[in-house]
Amino acid sequence: MARGEAAPAWVGHVLVPLVNLALAFLVSGLIVLAIGEDPLEAVVILVRGAVGFEEAIGYTLYYATNIMFAGLAVAVAFHAGLFNIGGEGQAYIGGLGVGVALLAFDAHLPLPILLLISILASAAFGAAWAWIPGYLQARRGSHVVITTIMFNFIAFALMNYLLVNVLIQPGQMSPQSREFEPVAWLPFAHEALGWFGIQVTRSPLNLSLLWALACCLLVWLLIWRTRWGYRIRVVGGNEPAARYAGIDPAKVVIATMCVSGALAGFVGLNEIMGVQHRLLLNFTAGYGFVGIAAALMGRNHPLGIILASLLFGALYQGGAELAFEMPRITRELVVVIQGLVILFSGALEHMLRPRIEAMFRRPAPAGGEG
Secondary structure (H helix, E strand, O other): OOOOOOOOHHHHHHHHHHHHHHHHHHHHHHHHHHOOOOHHHHHHHHHHHHHOOHHHHHHHHHHHHHHHHHHHHHHHHHHOOOOOOOHHHHHHHHHHHHHHHHHHHOOOOOHHHHHHHHHHHHHHHHHHHHHHHHHHHHHHOOOHHHHHHHHHHHHHHHHHHHHHHOOOOOOOOOOEOOOOOHHHOOOEHHHHHHOOOOOOOOOOOEOHHHHHHHHHHHHHHHHHHOHHHHHHHHHHHOHHHHHHOOOOHHHHHHHHHHHHHHHHHHHHHHHHHHHHOOOEOOOOOOHHHHHHHHHHHOOOOHHHHHHHHHHHHHHHHHHHHHHHHOOOOOHHHHHHHHHHHHHHHHHOOOOOHHHHHHHHOOOOOOOOOO
């Protein structure tokens, strides 16, 4: 019997994720219906709350910025065969780097230099926190999944100690640093647009979104347009073959984890320099874990991660509006909806893939081998 050719690439990269997403929302609609609410009305409120007015769009893009950084961190590691689920801790420590840098220099340097220092500090601190699990995986055989989970908790404990005992603003009880000087605040999007005479509603969205998009481009160039990116993909695809070709997998693993940690650390740039303007506890708010879902849903490609981040950003913002407009739909139920998206886009990703691809598979030419 003739063997069919593979389905077009767009089927696996576009159609299958869309079908999985539709199934997730279908099941979510059934849950909303079961609690006595109208699913269609809930969808309208969700969409309007996410993109229906200027402030909502700002919040959606603000959430998406953090998820983009975290998703890129997961994707880079994944291409090397590593499952870095320590983005939460790496983002936390990256924020510590931003906070320490700004506390030290905000009274002495202008914004452009402070921004450069903050980018370098967040990358360095995040990379250093990821280097340890990378080294343990490459040189000691400790599984990176276990060590990155452990380092999340260590990061939380370290931040608690520092903010309670070292970096706390004198004379206050709340565990947070002093506020940075205004010169060290990353401009908000509404302020930057105002420079060009464009007036928009105030929101937490700031110029770190531009850096997130730049990082997407840089990651694409790294993974698919550089020799080092080729080494990363070879190690992730077939480590024995990489070793046979003269590539040192241990060096690739350690370096890739450092890049991954640096990307996660940029969450601190958005939150600490862009929004909070001080160092405080729990500013990561789970973005490191949502980044895992964004990377899976985006097929570990920067463009896919951008789209997935926008989706999860919309669910964050639209879900908040939905919980306000429909009291029966609580924040916990919104988290369930997000979880269903993750479930169908991640764990059940291949459930319908064979059938969908079979519908678009081209038959082999007559006379092909059986």
